[in-house]
Amino acid sequence: MRSLDEFAGEKLAALERSQLRRTPVVTARQGIYAERCGRRLISFSCNDYLNLSQHPAVIKAAVEATQRYGVGAGASRLVTGNHPLYAELESRLARLKATEAACVFGSGYLANTGIIPALVGPHDLILADELSHACIHAGAKLSGAVLYRYHHGDVADAEALLAAHRAKHARALIVTDGVFSMDGDLAPLHDLSKLAQHFDTWLLADDAHGLGVVGGGRGSAFANGGSSVGAADVPLQMGTLSKAIGAYGGYLCASQAVVDLMRTRARTFIYSTGLPPPVIAAAIAAIEVIESQPAYAAEPLRKARLFARALNLPEPRSAIVPLILGETGAALTAAQALEEEGFLVVAIRPPTVPEGTARLRFAFTASHPDADIERLAGIVRSRVLRR
Ligand SMILES: Cc1ncc(COP(=O)(O)O)c(C=O)c1O
DSSP states (O other): OHHHHHHHHHHHHHHHHOOOOOOOOOOOOTEEEEEEEEEEEEESSOOOOOOGGHHHHHHHHHHHHHHHHHHOOSBTTTOOOTTHHHOOOOHHHHHHHHHEEEESSOOOOOOOHHHHHHHHOOTTTEETTTOOOOHHHHHHHHTEEEEHHHHHOOOHHHHHHHHHHHGSSSOOOEESSHHHHHHHOOOOOOHHHHHHHHHEEEEEEEEETTTTTTTTGGGGGGGGTTTTTTOOSSSEEEEESTTTTTTTTTTEEEOOHHHHHHHHHHHHHSSSSSOOHHHHHHHHHHHHHHHHHHHHTTTTHHHHHHHHTTTOOOSSEEEEEEEESSSHHHHHHHHHHHHHHHEEEEOOOOTTSSSSSSSEEOOOOOTHHHHHHHHHHIIIIIIOOOO
16 A cells, blocks of 8 residues: 555655664574674674573474474463473473462563563553663553653662652552663662562562573572572562573563463463474473583673673673663664674664663673683774774
8 A cells, every 4th residue: 555655665764864774684693603694703692691592402302392292382372282391391490580480471572561461450550660671661551550660770769759659559560670681780679679568569570681691590689699598589580581591482480379360361371372392392401501500601791791801891790791882873883893803793772772872782602702702802992992
């Protein structure tokens, strides 16, 4: 239809003018390398922090599950898609996170857009860190609850909002990334947990970038050293299987009652097909690696720190190191310069990050050789920071 194509064309032209048009680039990944447009680049833009998507034991588990159960789940989990591997994955996730139970969703995005509306509705209150991931904001919007965004990481601001508004709502929920996806910093989960308890408010932390990397691999609630003793009390530990786990899917670790509620009320759980058996088998095998090799799980953070030290950047607390450059054009030019030197570091632009904070986002993995990280830092110094 002409009006439809005109609408799309005008939108695209406007995005092009502001350098915000995006197009997927065909990328073949192999280990730390990404092949694009005939060039082999060392990638610092993959969230496969432990390189488990290509780990032999993980691949073997996926192949065997495909042979045994087929490629797809065939239906929603509440119909016939709940293949036997789900139970094992959910009990392993619950054990890792020290919760009574766990519930696996189709993706991290589907988890947040299912969990949040199943817990709060139009008469309730949500407080979200302003830099929380897009799917947290989407879940909050879908719920219809009254939403306030508190300043990033600012517990005092969250407290002021609760003091002003909590009493007007039956239920209230604080939602935050555990590790912030574009900044790499950690949410103040201990303080948020105390605040939540004081105001009879529930706390959800999205640990997409913490699992496998932070807290001995157990995630951001365990950032004090990986032990359950002294871990932050986070009753809703959400995350994804698509980053350090190397597979796909989302999860919620919580009490048995909350998990049972999700299984019967979360719309993205009910009305979406179960995950393919090989994906679930891969996630189980990946968790086995994380639990049995804590020294390996510590590597992405060590690599991130090596890079940050070489550039005098603040000490990272996760595998993600941002270099904020400001305008979109500056981030694109910097990414281009690194690509010319053989490195893939994708520029991150609004609306993924706030206006004026376009950046390079470096993601470190266990397999990045130290020598490549040092070379990368040298090139960033000379070609991006020009010092
Ligand atoms: C913090 C955070 N939450 C959720 C998601 C969504 O997870 P998934 O890719 O599994 O949909 C992402 C990934 O992009 C993320 O960074």
